Amino acid sequence: MKLTLRIWRQSGPTGALVTYPVDDLSPDMSFLEMLDVLNESLVLRGEEPVAFDHDCREGICGACSLMINGAAHGPEKATTACQLHLRHFSDGDTVTVEPWRAKAFPVLRDLVVDRSALDRIVESGGYISVPTGSAPDAHATPVPKESADAAFTSAACIGCGACVAACPNGSAMLFTAAKATHLGALPQGQPERWSRAADMVATHDDLGFGGCTNAGECVPACPKGIPLTTIAQLNRDLLRSHLR
Numbered sequence: 001m002k003l004t005l006r007i008w009r010q011s012g013p014t015g016a017l018v019t020y021p022v023d024d025l026s027p028d029m030s031f032l033e034m035l036d037v038l039n040e041s042l043v044l045r046g047e048e049p050v051a052f053d054h055d056c057r058e059g060i061c062g063a064c065s066l067m068i069n070g071a072a073h074g075p076e077k078a079t080t081a082c083q084l085h086l087r088h089f090s091d092g093d094t095v096t097v098e099p100w101r102a103k104a105f106p107v108l109r110d111l112v113v114d115r116s117a118l119d120r121i122v123e124s125g126g127y128i129s130v131p132t133g134s135a136p137d138a139h140a141t142p143v144p145k146e147s148a149d150a151a152f153t154s155a156a157c158i159g160c161g162a163c164v165a166a167c168p169n170g171s172a173m174l175f176t177a178a179k180a181t182h183l184g185a186l187p188q189g190q191p192e193r194w195s196r197a198a199d200m201v202a203t204h205d206d207l208g209f210g211g212c213t214n215a216g217e218c219v220p221a222c223p224k225g226i227p228l229t230t231i232a233q234l235n236r237d238l239l240r241s242h243l244r
Contacts, residue, residue, distance in 0.1 A: 001025045001091040005038065007050055008098045010107050017096065027087035031074065032057060032064060034086060035097075051110040057082040059223065062160030066111055067098040072162035072221040080160065080223045100165040104172070104208045115161050117207045118175060122159075124203035125196040126179040128188050147185045154182035156224040166221035169210030174218040176204045177234035178226050184237055194244055197237035 002023035009018045022038050029037070032054050039049035055061040064081035068074035074084040089095060097111065105113040143151075157178035164172045180200050183189035189196070205211075212231060219228050 001027060001086065001089075003034070003086070003089060003092075004094040006094060006096040007038075007111070009050070009110055010099075011048075011109055015107065015110075017098075025086055027085065029086050030057070030082055031066070031068065031084040031086070032082045051108075051112045053112050054082060059083045060158060062158035065100050065113060065115065065161055065165070067096075067100065067165060069096055072100075072165045073160075073223055077220065078223055078225055080158075083223075100161055102161075102164045102167075102170040102209070104170065105161060105164065113161075115159075117209070118159050118161060118172065120207055121172065121176055121200055121203050122179055125192070125199040126183070128183060128192065141187050143186060147187075151182045151185040154178040154185070154226065154230055157182075157222075157226055158224060160223065162221040162223060163218035163226075164209065166217040167210065167212075168215055168217060169213060171210040171212045171218070172204055173209075173212035173231050173234070174222060174226055174228075176200050177230040180237065181230055181233045184233070193237060194241035197234055198241040201234070201238055 002021065003025060005020045005022055006017045007020060008015055020038055022034065025034055025037065032052070035050060035052055042049050053063040053065055055063040059080040059082060062080070066073065066081040068081065068084070073079060073081045074088070076084055076088055099107050099111045100113045104117040105115055107113050157175060159175060161172070161175070163174040164170055180197050183196065184193040216228055219226070
């Protein structure tokens with residue numbers, strides 16, 4: 001199959017979309033494998049390859065941050081860009097590929113953005129620092145199944161930033177909520193639950209992310225299906241932190 005790619009190229013303060021025809025593609029290729037094929041042809045022609053982020057290519061690391069035809073990670077639901085296959089496109093399609101667009105995610109080069117702001121949010125409270133001694137036996141701290149299920153749901157977040165790219169406000173509240181509430185759902189996370197919510201939301205705002213207005217665009221874009229109710233739980237914890 002053949003595709004026409006319109007790819008954002010940027011090596012300085014500004015950039016532009018550049019068109020590349022790519023043929024001899026297999027429908028079974030992943031989207032990133034297709035970019036590998038393009039880069040091989042560019043290198044052979046003596047041109048600069050397209051810079052893009054990737055690591056595990058198994059939908060786990062969250063590095064493959066691409067806007068594909070205006071959708072974070074592409075048209076398929078619950079799928080990262082590295083898991084997106086060319087069979088979801090038609091032969092001859094024109095595909096536009098851009099980096100995440102958000103104030104807190106400056107473009108470094110081409111399709112690569114600086115997502116370290118997400119790390120700063122986690123550093124501000126996404127951990128448990130209460131001294132616990134040596135590792136306890138697995139059954140020593142009972143965890144209700146409902147709490148365990150809620151924690152696992154939030155902990156599925158891979159920190160890709162698709163929620164930020166999809167949000168009209170550039171908000172990272174779905175990410176922040178996932179990283180805060182999965183700890184707040186567990187007994188070990190209770191001592192710092194309220195301060196964690198306050199500190200992480202304050203850092204979120206200081207880093208230039210937009211405010212959440214419940215547009216809901218983050219949830220369809222999330223490759224791990226983090227629900228909107230996660231933000232509601234963070235808001236409850238944040239309110240509780242102000243009442244203490």
